[in-house]
Amino acid sequence: MIKAYAAHEPGGELKPFEYDPGALGALDVEINVEYCGICHSDLSMLNNEWGITQYPFIPGHEVVGTIGAIGDSVTTVKVGQRVGLGWYARSCMNCEWCMSGDHNLCLTAEGTIVGRPGGFADKVRAHHKWVFPLPEQVNPEVVGPLFCGGITVFNPIVQFDIQPTDRVGVIGIGGLGHMALGFLRAWGCDVTAFSTSPDKEAEARQLGANHFINSRDPEALKAVENTFDLIISTINADLDWNIYIAALRPKGRLHLVGVTPSPLSVGIFPLILGQKSLSGSPTGSPVTITKMLDFAARHNVEPITETFPFEQVNEAMEKLRNGKPRYRLVLKH
Known part of the structure; x- marks a missing residue:
């Protein structure tokens, strides 16, 4: 069972929630979440501002953690490796956009928190091509917001x-x-x-x-x-x-x-x-995200963040709701 924080209605309080993710797909990985940034899109989805939220809703799409398990066909990452996950968790890998390197324009791409359980949890899953090893030079405590914002x-x-x-x-x-x-x-x-x-x-x-x-x-x-x-x-x-x-x-x-x-x-x-x-434009393709991480590591570009323990997730969301963060919020296990 995966332990998470979920809302059961638009704008609702995030409460402890457990779910069974089922068997791990052959091309998927499971991440043990260490940190998860809070993006304004999490708040928009929580409030169902875009009319696409499914409840119970688990936010969180700026994930940093370590690989806990990999599918049978995954060769790009290894168990124990520290990685990040952003807005997209999957794309078809077969359409003209995916085949040309613009995976973020795939018409069937799946958002990490759109019809899927997100990273306000102890574990989260995604297709291995949308999971990115972190350069050693980046600080895992603050890098999460780079994966969306x-x-x-x-x-x-x-x-x-x-x-x-x-x-x-x-x-x-x-x-x-x-x-x-x-x-x-x-x-x-x-x-x-x-x-x-x-x-x-x-x-x-x-x-x-x-x-x-x-x-x-x-x-x-x-x-x-x-x-x-x-x-x-x-x-x-x-x-x-x-x-x-x-x-x-x-x-x-x-x-x-x-x-x-x-x-x-x-x-x-x-x-x-x-x-x-x-x-x-939306976020970016896997190739561009990798370039961004390398560039950020080389030039020491990192977001300014405030950290909250996961147990204070509602307090952190309220701070975002009132427009007071400086400048991004990150949850920590």
């Missing part, structure tokens, strides 16, 4: 062939944004942080920003028109997106990884005139 902001750097000479803006200095600043600075880019909180400027610069803009200052926003090769929005809020499109250079891109509450409303003429792009 981290790869979400790292993936666009690789997908869009961002150059060290590029000027890149990051909207929002929170759970995702603070990791984006670290990756982009280490990548060599000229990095600007956009935030509605002027008191975050000093910390944003420490995290990797070369420049800081108060996004409530119209004059500051006007001054950076035609400046950026890429702007990444990490926030879950509605903004005047036309302002940020105006801030792009010709062929620049406004890329969203935060889920806005409302459909976007943008002027098409500026996009056409400047050959600018508006896009979004």
Whole structure:
């Protein structure tokens, strides 16, 4: 039996819960969970904001632990090896997207907490191709959030062939944004942080920003028109997106990884005139996740975290619910 924390209704309290996972699949592995990050997606799923949650619901998709058991056909990892698991736990491995290396775009990919029991538990299972050995240089206590939030902001750097000479803006200095600043600075880019909180400027610069803009200052926003090769929005809020499109250079891109509450409303003429792009992306493929881990280890990029024991999971979720983490929360056995 696997011991976990589960909610039985939308927004419900997470309570001790046990389930029988059945026989281990030939291509699956079982992870003994040591740490598990808490992502805002866990809260969205807990509340059934996306209408896809199944109850009892076990959150947790930023898992770090050791391999406890492997299926008969698994050769990529060994029992006792420390690994990580992120948003996806499985993909078909046969479609054009999986075969071309874009497993995260597989139309039948399974989220670790979508119709499956997640990592707020003592054990969790996944397909071996979605389980990643940790480089020795990374700290297992804090690396968990890289497997969702981290790869979400790292993936666009690789997908869009961002150059060290590029000027890149990051909207929002929170759970995702603070990791984006670290990756982009280490990548060599000229990095600007956009935030509605002027008191975050000093910390944003420490995290990797070369420049800081108060996004409530119209004059500051006007001054950076035609400046950026890429702007990444990490926030879950509605903004005047036309302002940020105006801030792009010709062929620049406004890329969203935060889920806005409302459909976007943008002027098409500026996009056409400047050959600018508006896009979004999910997390990342197994190859890109491996690149991210190697890059993070080489450049000492890691999230800033607060740790709670698993027994205080509801207190940790409440801290996330009230928007007070600095900047990611991690549960520890």
